[in-house]
Amino acid sequence: MNFDFSDEQKQMRDEARKFLSEQCPPKAVREVLDGKAPYDKALWKGLAEMGFLGVAIPEQFGGAGAGHLELCVIAEEMGRALAPVPFSSTVYLAAEAILIAGSDAQKQKWLPKIASGDAIGTLALFEGKGNPSPKAVKVTANGGVLNGIKKPVADGAIADFAVVAARTGSSGRESDISLFIVDLKAGGVEVKSLTNIDLTRGQAEFTFKDAKAEPLGATGEGWSVITQVLDRAAVLTAFEQVGGADRALEMGRDYALDRIAFGRPIGSFQAVKHMLADMYVSATLARSNCYYGAWALSTNAGELPEAAAAARISATQAFQHCAKNNIQVHGGMGFTWEFDCHMYYRRANAVALGLGSLSYWEDALIDRMRKKNAA
């Protein structure tokens, strides 16, 4: 059994960590947090130059052609650094959707631009409150144009193109949904920025008014693609969450060693130690579930749906737990704008919702476990 990343993959993780610690220190994250920039453009360019944006994109489409395990280790570092760039929407959602369903021409058009950092993409799925569901998709596609409203759309305000789920039928079945690529610079889409709890990653509202749209994949197969994209993105996002959880745990540990109260480091009090130990337990369980998700993703195994849901749930819980208790360990200082704790708290709770909330994935996991047990 070799249930671990290879030495080359670990080396890539080290490179990514070194790069991000230099190019994406908390100070850089705060530029976006404080609204001075919508995202870190220099970092985005740098990530492209490092080859990280196209790490899982095949060489023929301008990528590094490495694979999803490599993407997992980079994702962990992106989460750890709270990188304020549209990485997840472009790489986990838009690029994966095109890789799964795109024609050769669509792959040629968009993937090299993603890899080079010249195109930001996103997935426009949600239409207001609620979790992923074909029933919730009301945006219509008729005669090659889209009409309706999508929100929230991650990184929508800075995106160049979007993969959009739209209704092409009215049978009440999943096959009513199809996917489209919309060039957001081509007109017909009103884009409005929305405020959200994670100030380091934007959300937007799209209003389509006869917006020109190109089919992505066959008509009526949109929901099946969405499901696959969400599973893949769940694993990759889970790695981001584990990276964030680990960093929040480290911050709490370091503070507990440093802060003196009652004449001793607060880390010597069992109430604090036990809180940190429990954070370690959550983060460890999540990491192990993520490894299984990574294996399933990289081999495209039949276990992927179950593994993705488990990784997603475990990592969501771990990041929320670690981010919340990190503030608690810091006491009053943890509730200041000046300390970085709140940036992890914001991210942990925003990223918990982006692909569907915890209850959505819990529901999905039970369905998938039942399916497996029945088989």
Added chain:
Amino acid sequence: MNFDDTPQEAEFRAVARKWIAANAPKEFEEELSKSSLGRIRLAKHDMVEVGKAWQKKKAEGGWACLHWPKEYGGRGATPIERVIWQQEEGVYGKLTQPFQIGEGMCGPTVMAWGSEDAKRRYLPKLASGEEIWCQLFSEPSAGSDVAGLRTRAEKKGDNWVVNGQKIWTSGAHYSDYGLLIARTDPNVPKHKGLTMFFLDMKSPGVEVRPIKQANGMQEFNEVYFTDVVIPDSQRLGAVGEGWSVSLTTLMNERMSIGSRLATGVPEMFEFCSNLMLEDGLAIDDPAVRSKLASWAVKASGLKYTSYRAISALSKGERPGPENSIGKLVSGLMLQDIATYAMDLEGAAGSLTGTDEEQANGQFQQMLLSSPSMRIAGGTDEILRNIIAERVLGLPGDIRVDKDVPYNKIPTKGR
């Protein structure tokens, strides 16, 4: 990343599988498969006798304590081969329960600290199950603070004379030998006045009394020592060095890789899949699904954490500290699952009859037994201390009794 054996591992697995297929006591297979949640009982046979027969057969085939050196009754197998063996042994591994303290704790301590003569005399018989060992550490006033123990050993010529009481001794009533830590000098700080011995449990002055537990069962014992004589040749390590020796034992206790920790999740999943509530199956209820999913990811997290440790062993590396979380997670989870399963049964959830429909009283049994999972072998609180101090590097507790001579430490009743 893959789950495949290396060619050598695959070869070893094939040999082990073949041997087990030819030798395992298949008549007990079904009963052993059904006995879940750490409680093993055979309806018509004595568990210890059946276990001894299987252990003896394994020893003859070279499969007992297989990670031990050959001269001490083992096979000289690598750590990963031991894990593969455990995977292949499967349900029959449950029969090894009476030998686990000896194999996992007493044996390694004798191996590390015993004389060559002692190792050759005792270890092969321990490995083959011919002689069973127990561990005599905990006392009524020394549980988590085991170094605060009171049992005295006084030197009389070439012998030691022991007086005192131990508690929570698993298997003392069927054990042949015991690993005993006792106080040999009360005038120095508590960790410095301890010495390790082993003794014949049939020695005059040793009295074993079963403890009736909160769950109504009797699995542990109290052991009383009244002027019990132990030859100095049965001392392990130097006089006053008992604490260091005990750390060998306790470190082995916590190396539980590939161990079979019950989580209760498969049982709960099955239960919820079949339990009909007013509005339909329990598993279709969103609240049930949410809880079930949270437990399921803990169980899978533990499983894949152990896979990571196994992978490290396979590469010849030492596993990281991740595996220390196992008992902490599973103990509390068993308790929570039992409570919730009974909640779903409503008022009938309190009934314990094994003929009750649905779960045959298994969750009720789990509820009553689970407190011990959170205490035995290190309480949840001690395990959290260990994670905080050894993994996260946080400071140890301030120990008010650290430099105080043992006989000056304030205690209840002194």
